Structures are given as C-alpha cells and as structure tokens.
Amino acid sequence: VTNVVTVDRWQFALTATFHYLFPILTMGLGLFIAWMTTVSHWGRDNHRFRPFRKSAIERERYESAARLFAKIFAVNFAVGVVTGIPLEFQFGTNWARFSNYAGGVIGQTLAMEGVFAFFAESTFLGIFLSGWGRVRPRLHWVSAVMVFVGSWVSGFFIIATNAWMQHPVAYSGNGTHVQLKSFWGLLSNPWLGWQYAHNMSGAAMTGAFAVAGLGAFYLLLNRHHEIARVCVRAGVIAALILCILQIFPTGDRAANNVANMQRSTFASMEALFHDGRGAPLVIIGNPDTERRTLESTVEMPHFLSFLTSHNWNQELTGLNSIPTRDWPTSVPLVYYAYHIMVGLGTILLVIAGVGFLMLRRARIYTSKAMLWALMLAFPFTYIANIAGWITAEAGRQPWVVFGLLRTNSGASPVAAVPSGVALFTLIGFLGLYAAIGVLFPMFIVRIVGRGPDEVPESTSPAEPAELQPAS
Amino acid sequence: MTTVWYLFLGAMIATYVVLDGFDLGVGALLRIVGRTEEERGRVTDAIGPVWNGNEVWLIAGGGVLFLSFPRAYAAAFSGLYFGMFLVLWLLIGRGLALELRHQLDNSLWHAACDTVFWLSSAALAFVFGVALGNVVRGVPLNAQGYFHLPLFSILNWYALLIGLFALAALAHHGARFLAWRTHGALGVRARGLARVLFWPQAVLFFLLAWPTYHVRHATLTHLTNRPWLFVFPAIAIGALVATWVFQHRAQWQHAFLASSLFLAGMLASAAAALYPNILPARQGHPYGLTIHTAATGHHALVVATIWWSIGMVLAITYFTVAYRTFLRPKVDVTYGDGD
Numbered sequence: 001v002t003n004v005v006t007v008d009r010w011q012f013a014l015t016a017t018f019h020y021l022f023p024i025l026t027m028g029l030g031l032f033i034a035w036m037t038t039v040s041h042w043g044r045d046n047h048r049f050r051p052f053r054k055s056a057i058e059r060e061r062y063e064s065a066a067r068l069f070a071k072i073f074a075v076n077f078a079v080g081v082v083t084g085i086p087l088e089f090q091f092g093t094n095w096a097r098f099s100n101y102a103g104g105v106i107g108q109t110l111a112m113e114g115v116f117a118f119f120a121e122s123t124f125l126g127i128f129l130s131g132w133g134r135v136r137p138r139l140h141w142v143s144a145v146m147v148f149v150g151s152w153v154s155g156f157f158i159i160a161t162n163a164w165m166q167h168p169v170a171y172s173g174n175g176t177h178v179q180l181k182s183f184w185g186l187l188s189n190p191w192l193g194w195q196y197a198h199n200m201s202g203a204a205m206t207g208a209f210a211v212a213g214l215g216a217f218y219l220l221l222n223r224h225h226e227i228a229r230v231c232v233r234a235g236v237i238a239a240l241i242l243c244i245l246q247i248f249p250t251g252d253r254a255a256n257n258v259a260n261m262q263r264s265t266f267a268s269m270e271a272l273f274h275d276g277r278g279a280p281l282v283i284i285g286n287p288d289t290e291r292r293t294l295e296s297t298v299e300m301p302h303f304l305s306f307l308t309s310h311n312w313n314q315e316l317t318g319l320n321s322i323p324t325r326d327w328p329t330s331v332p333l334v335y336y337a338y339h340i341m342v343g344l345g346t347i348l349l350v351i352a353g354v355g356f357l358m359l360r361r362a363r364i365y366t367s368k369a370m371l372w373a374l375m376l377a378f379p380f381t382y383i384a385n386i387a388g389w390i391t392a393e394a395g396r397q398p399w400v401v402f403g404l405l406r407t408n409s410g411a412s413p414v415a416a417v418p419s420g421v422a423l424f425t426l427i428g429f430l431g432l433y434a435a436i437g438v439l440f441p442m443f444i445v446r447i448v449g450r451g452p453d454e455v456p457e458s459t460s461p462a463e464p465a466e467l468q469p470a471s
Numbered sequence: 472m473t474t475v476w477y478l479f480l481g482a483m484i485a486t487y488v489v490l491d492g493f494d495l496g497v498g499a500l501l502r503i504v505g506r507t508e509e510e511r512g513r514v515t516d517a518i519g520p521v522w523n524g525n526e527v528w529l530i531a532g533g534g535v536l537f538l539s540f541p542r543a544y545a546a547a548f549s550g551l552y553f554g555m556f557l558v559l560w561l562l563i564g565r566g567l568a569l570e571l572r573h574q575l576d577n578s579l580w581h582a583a584c585d586t587v588f589w590l591s592s593a594a595l596a597f598v599f600g601v602a603l604g605n606v607v608r609g610v611p612l613n614a615q616g617y618f619h620l621p622l623f624s625i626l627n628w629y630a631l632l633i634g635l636f637a638l639a640a641l642a643h644h645g646a647r648f649l650a651w652r653t654h655g656a657l658g659v660r661a662r663g664l665a666r667v668l669f670w671p672q673a674v675l676f677f678l679l680a681w682p683t684y685h686v687r688h689a690t691l692t693h694l695t696n697r698p699w700l701f702v703f704p705a706i707a708i709g710a711l712v713a714t715w716v717f718q719h720r721a722q723w724q725h726a727f728l729a730s731s732l733f734l735a736g737m738l739a740s741a742a743a744a745l746y747p748n749i750l751p752a753r754q755g756h757p758y759g760l761t762i763h764t765a766a767t768g769h770h771a772l773v774v775a776t777i778w779w780s781i782g783m784v785l786a787i788t789y790f791t792v793a794y795r796t797f798l799r800p801k802v803d804v805t806y807g808d809g810d
Contacts, residue, residue: 078570081523082563088533092548093555096617099548103541104767108775111538114531115782122527123789126520127796135796179768416549416617425556432563439567443574 004419005411008094011426013393015086017386018433022080024385027151027200028207029073032234034148036066041141061230066144067132068227068452069211074129075443079436081122086429094422098400098410104179105171106161108186113157121150152200159196160187165401166392167191167261178404191257195392198250202388205242205348206381211235212355213378214448216371227452229365232374236359239352246345252307258395259308262402263317265395268331269338270304275318279304287335292320328397329407337390344384351377472773473766476539477749479779481742483535487528488599488738489644489731494518494525496645498565498592499638501585504649504660508578511585515572517652520797522569524790526562531786538775542616542765543750550610550618551602554625558598565591593638600637604630607741608686609753616760629686636675640734643668647714647730651723652798665726666718673711676737687754690744700743707736 040063043054054062088110091099124146127135135143170185171178180186212235218228259266266272271287271294272279281303285294305314319327328334351373358364364371396402400410411417497504497518505511537544548555568587572580608629611618646668649661684691694700710733717726745751752759766772 075571075574078566082566085530085562086559088530088537089548089555089559091537092544093552094549096545096549099537100542100545100616103537103544104771107534107538107541107767108771111531111534111775112778112782114527114534115779115786118527118530119524119782119786119789122524123793126524126793130520130797139792139796180771180774183770183774412549413615413617415613415615416546416619417552418619421552425552428556428560432560436567439571443571446574
C-alpha cells in the first residue's frame with residue numbers, strides 16, 4: 001500500500017460505508033417515528049382518515065412504540081453525526097484536487113445540506129428527545145416531523161451531489177475547474193430523481209423491517225404483545241409497499257439511467273463482455289475478467305435486453321467494446337455487489353409478501369417461522385443498501401466525476417499529503433470504528449432488551465437524563 | 472460578490488465560536504467546576520440539548536467554505552492534514568462521550584465519558600486556536616496552490632500562543648455560561664471561575680497583539696490604511712470591559728452576552744486584518760490565496776446568496792425555538808444544596 005490514491009480510496013470507502021450504516025436507519029426509522037407520533041397525536045376514535053381512526057389505548061401503543069424507537073434513533077443518530085463529519089473533511093484532506101476541480105458545482109449541494117438539513121435535524125431532535133411531557137404536544141409532534149424531513153432533505157442533497165458525479169450536468173469549464181452554469185440544471189439532473197427515490201425507499205425498507213423485526217422479536221420472546229403486534233403489522237404493510245417500489249419503478253428506472261448514461265458500469269453490473277442483441281439476464285454466475293467470460297451461469301435469455309429497453313432484441317454494449325482503461329477498477333466487485341443487492345431485494349419482497357398475506361386473520365402473530373424470517377430479514381436490508389452503493393460507487397470508477405475527472409487525478413497531491421500520512425489516518429479509523437462497532441450494538445441490544453414502557457406516562461423517567469432538569 | 476461571501480463565511484464562523492464556544496468551554500472546565508459525578512452530570516445536562524445544534528455551525532461553515540472558496544478549502548484541509556484529523560477525531564470522541572454518557576447508569580462509564588469529554592473539549596478549543604494562528608501566520612503555499620505542514624510545524628510557537636489564548640477565552644466563555652445557567656454550589660463555583668478566568672484571556676488578548684504584528688506586519692498596516700476597521704478591535708475591547716462591569720454587578724446573563732460579543736469582535740478584527748486574504752502565504756512568500764483567486768464562479772455565488780439567506784432565516788428560527796425551549800428552566804433549579 002504505497003500508492004497514496006489507493007490509501008485515499010480505502011479510507012474513503014471505509015469511512016463512507018461505515019457511516020452510511022447509520023443514516024439508513026436514521027432516514028428509515030425517522031419516517032416510522034414521525035408516522036407513529038402523528039397517529040398518536042392526531043388519531044381520534046372517529047377520525048375521517050382511516051389510518052388515524054384509533055382508540056385511546058391504540059394511540060398509547062403507538063406512542064409507546066415511538067418512544068422505544070426514539071431511544072434507538074437517538075443513539076443511531078449520534079453515531080451517524082460523528083461518522084459523517086469525516087466525509088466532509090476528507091473532500092478537502094484526501095481529495096483536494098477533486099474539491100478544487102468540482103467545488104464550483106458540488107459546493108452548492110454540499111453547503112445546502114448543511115444549511116437546510118443539519119440545522120433542522122439537530123435543533124428539533126433536541127426538542128423531540130426531551131419531548132414527552134416537557135414541551136407542548138404540538139411542538140413535540142412538529143419536531144418529530146422536522147427530524148424526519150431534515151434527514152430526508154439531507155439525503156436529497158447528498159444524492160444530488162452524487163448524481164452530479166455520476167452524470168455531470170449544468171457546468172461549464174476548462175480542464176482545471178468546473179463552474180456552475182445553471183442551478184436548476186443541477187437540481188433537475190435526470191440521474192437525480194430516480195436515484196433519490198431508489199435510495200430513500202431502500203432506507204425506508206430498513207426502517208420497515210426494523211419495526212417489523214423488533215415486533216417479531218418480542219412476540220417470539222412472548223413479551224410486550226400489544227405493542228409488538230402494532231409493530232409487526234405496520235412494518236409488514238410498509239415493507240411490502242417499499243419492496244415493490246424498490247424494484248418498480250425506482251430500481252428499474254435507475255438501472256435504465258445507468259444503461260443509457262454509464263455503459264461501462266452497466267456492462268460490469270451484468271458482466272456483459274460481448275456486444276449483442278437479446279442479451280440474457282444472469283441470475284447466477286462468476287465473472288472472469290482474464291478470459292472475459294462468465295462461468296457457471298444460470299440465465300434468462302433475452303431478459304436483460306427487455307428489461308433495459310422493453311425490446312427483446314435490443315443491442316447492448318459489452319465490455320469488449322470499451323477500452324480496458326475505462327473499465328471499473330474491479331468489474332467482479334460491481335457485478336457481485338449488484339447481484340447481491342438484487343438477490344436480497346427479491347428475497348425481502350417474498351418475505352414481505354408472505355407476511356402481508358398472513359396478516360389476514362392475524363395468523364402472522366402466531367407463526368414462529370414467519371416471525372423468525374421477519375426478525376432475521378432486518379440485517380439483510382443493510383447488506384442490500386450497502387451493496388447498492390458499492391454498485392454505484394465502484395461502478396463509476398475509474399472516474400470520480402464520470403467522464404470528466406479520473407479518480408487518480410482527484411486525490412490530494414503528494415506534495416500536500418504523503419501516502420504514509422494517509423495510511424496513518426486510515427489505520428486510526430480502523431481502530432476508532434472497531435471501537436464504535438462494538439459500543440453501538442451493545443447500546444442497541446440494551447435498549448431492545450429493556451423494551452417499551454408498558455404504560456405510557458405523561459412524564460418520562462426512562463428518557464435520556466440529559467434533557468431533564470434534575471429533581 | 473466575493474467580499475459578501477467573505478462576510479457570510481466570517482459570520483458563520485463567529486456564530487460557531489460564540490455558540491459551540493460556550494459548550495467547549497463548559498467541557499474544558501468540567502472537572503474543575505463539577506466536583507462529583509452527579510454534579511458533572513448536571514453540567515453536561517446544561518448543554519445536552521443544544522451542543523449538537525451549535526456544532527452544526529462548524530459543519531455548515533465548512534460547507535460554505537467549500538462552496539464559496541473551493542481552492543482555499545482544498546489547500547487548507549490537505550495542507551493541515553494532521554491538524555484536521557486531530558479535530559475530526561476529537562469531535563468524534565466528544566460527540567460520543569456526550570451522547571452516550573447517559574446510556575449506562577454506571578459510575579465507571581460516566582467517569583470514562585467525562586474524561587473523554589473534558590479532554591476533547593479542551594483540546595478542541597486549543598486546536599481551533601492553533602488553526603487560526605496558522606492562517607494568520609500564513610502557510611507555505613506552492614505555485615500549484617498546495618502545501619504540506621508536518622505536525623510539529625503546525626504546532627509552531629505563534630500558533631501555540633494563539634491556541635493558548637483560544638483555550639483561555641473559551642474556558643472563560645464557558646464559565647460565563649455556567650455562571651448564568653446554574654444555581655447552588657455549582658453556580659457559586661462557576662461564578663468564581665468566571666471572575667478568575669477573566670484575567671488570563673484579557674491579558675493574552677493584549678499581549679498577543681505584538682507577536683501577531685511580528686508574524687504578519689500587514690495585519691496592522693491593513694487596519695491603519697483603513698482606520699474605520701478599528702471599530703472591530705474597539706468592539707472587542709468594549710465588550711471585554713462590559714464583561715467585567717456586568718460581572719461586578721452580578722448580571723450574569725449580560726456578562727455572558729458581552730463575552731459573546733468579545734469573541735465576535737475579536738474574530739471580526741482578525742478577518743478585517745486578513746482581508747482580502749483567505750489563506751495567506753507566509754510573510755515574504757508569494758502564492759497566497761485571496762478571496763479573488765480562491766472564489767468560485769459568479770453564478771454560483773449569486774444563486775447561493777439567495778438560498779443561503781433563506782436558509783439562515785430558517786436556521787435562526789429553529790435556534791430561537793430550541794433555545795426558548797431549553798433556556799426557560801435553569802438547570803437544577805430545584806436542587807437544594809444552598810444558594
């Protein structure tokens with residue numbers, strides 16, 4: 001590991017991957033906490049809107065569930081914040097030439113994230129967590145919604161930044177810098193909309209399976225039945241809707257963008273070496289970049305051509321007609337990441353679908369097999385989300401800005417950051433994140449083990465002590 | 472337009488120093504002001520709901536630097552590599568210590584979190600001063616606009632002095648906050664500290680004028696060429712005097728506000744003395760970055776001016792709501808240990 005760019009890449013890959021584990025749940029759970037808080041705040045016995053038609057006891061269950069998830073959310077959010085800061089820093093420290101080159105454009109979206117999302121999230125999370133009983137109920141509900149909105153706005157600006165790196169638009173520039181030519185052009189990037197939708201439904205899927213999985217866990221343990229049933233029901237319904245959205249339209253349209261705008265990435269995702277009409281969809285297979293072939297394949301003939309263009313005999317570009325210097329650094333990585341994502345997505349859809357059918361006559365609450373499946377599905381949503389991002393990021397290689405700036409030319413110059421220096425911080429992150437990786441599950445397990453407060457109270461003794469005046 | 476963004480950036484940094492400054496100062500004083508585990512818990516409670524929002528001013532300020540002066544961002548962050556990662560890791564440790572402290576009700580865990588919290592707070596205050604010192608002193612930029620400062624060159628004598636001043640000033644600021652916000656034995660101790668800590672920062676403030684002139688003559692000549700800029704040091708000195716007067720009258724809220732004004736005035740003076748440099752070269756070296764050479768394109772700045780203004784109105788609204796919610800009851804009002 002003597003090449004500084006290699007070290008920079010590993011460090012960014014490590015810190016970005018580790019960081020993203022937390023925002024997935026922040027954005028996913030934020031949605032469900034906002035929903036549960038909304039139902040418990042606005043629900044009435046005879047509300048005109050059916051999902052809000054809840055009795056007082058049902059509203060209490062929603063509130064109790066929201067409180068439990070808020071405790072998990074708080075720890076998750078804190079780790080997400082501290083692991084997010086290294087990413088902003090690294091644009092300058094390790095990717096100075098990239099920042100110098102692209103700052104004129106992506107500076108907009110990154111700064112907007114800080115200004116429009118972080119202020120809202122952090123101030124309202126403070127109010128929300130101190131909440132229950134301490135601030136007016138209306139303000140408390142508003143803060144739950146603002147935390148959710150803030151986290152999704154934050155996601156939007158990050159995806160807008162990434163979309164520009166995947167498909168640069170609305171810029172003018174020479175070889176050394178790009179400048180923003182049109183602000184609306186930047187925000188209406190054709191890549192942006194579907195990538196955002198696909199990413200957010202992915203995060204929401206994690207939220208849905210977290211809610212359903214926790215409910216399933218309590219039911220299997222024979223604890224907290226009422227709240228657990230609320231969680232399983234809400235989680236399974238949402239999971240099914242989101243799994244469908246994840247595949248169609250968002251996944252389909254996002255893949256279509258890749259096929260049209262990043263041919264090298266698309267060919268790598270499918271390990272498609274030869275050009276040709278009627279390309280097959282590979283379900284299983286191992287790519288061999290030396291011999292330029294896929295081995296041990298199970299495939300569906302013509303399906304790939306059909307899925308990309310709705311034409312069974314569409315001609316697709318294979319890797320053989322793309323110069324190797326423009327191939328992703330690791331074609332197999334892109335291929336496997338993509339197939340893992342799609343495979344897991346399909347399995348999760350099946351679990352959510354079966355679960356949904358079993359909601360009829362409440363069979364799901366007593367089916368051990370189904371509850372086990374729901375509980376075990378939750379971690380796999382993380383793998384699917386991360387695999388999706390690996391597909392996007394490793395697939396974009398060898399470019400940091402697709403077609404404009406190669407990753408090798410984006411790193412900080414050796415005159416500023418020698419590789420030994422970067423290696424030291426990479427090792428430092430490994431140690432630091434190993435420690436966080438141990439502490440975080442420990443706290444979550446503890447919160448889950450304690451479970452929800454069975455009888456919600458107006459004052460909240462179990463809430464984080466920091467926000468309470470001592471008494 | 473570039474000057475406007477220099478002002479916006481300066482305003483965000485000043486807001487950060489004033490807001491996060493008090494919770495950094497509170498952290499640095501944790502062990503001195505909180506004698507027992509329980510008291511230290513109450514000290515962290517005093518900043519618990521607001522510290523994260525305060526820190527966002529740093530993150531958003533960094534984003535705005537990236538937006539408006541990407542060349543300066545790229546050069547400063549890569550050149551001060553070790554300093555930046557020091558800040559980064561301290562921010563991570565501090566954030567985790569604050570947020571995870573109450574997750575376990577265990578005195579060993581509390582002691583560990585308290586130690587990480589006070590050490591990282593003190594170190595951050597110091598390192599921010601070191602960073603400011605390096606910018607004022609200037610960095611050895613090459614013709615391509617990059618530089619590399621090894622760790623021990625980042626910690627040069629001038630930067631260390633400014634670091635010391637930053638620690639003194641923020642500790643004082645934090646003591647002012649606690650003096651205003653706490654009651655009982657804790658409050659008495661905080662007020663005593665605020666009185667004592669007034670002197671180191673005041674003395675350093677005046678003493679450091681000479682070394683600052685020594686490392687960069689232009690800081691003074693720039694002000695003397697435009698005498699109206701002396702209004703900023705005048706504000707700082709006026710606020711310093713006001714802090715002392717309010718403290719004498721035991722008006723602790725006013726004393727805290729005066730201390731905030733002092734920090735803002737001091738930073739404004741530094742910004743005025745550096746203008747139009749944003750990342751100056753060492754005295755006598757070429758290739759310094761000014762706001763004109765480092766700025767992004769015109770269209771980007773014009774559009775950003777519009778959304779930034781909207782964003783700031785929203786942010787100020789959020790902060791008003793949050794601070795009104797949390798500043799109402801004093802921490803430990805019902806705690807009956809004297810007063």
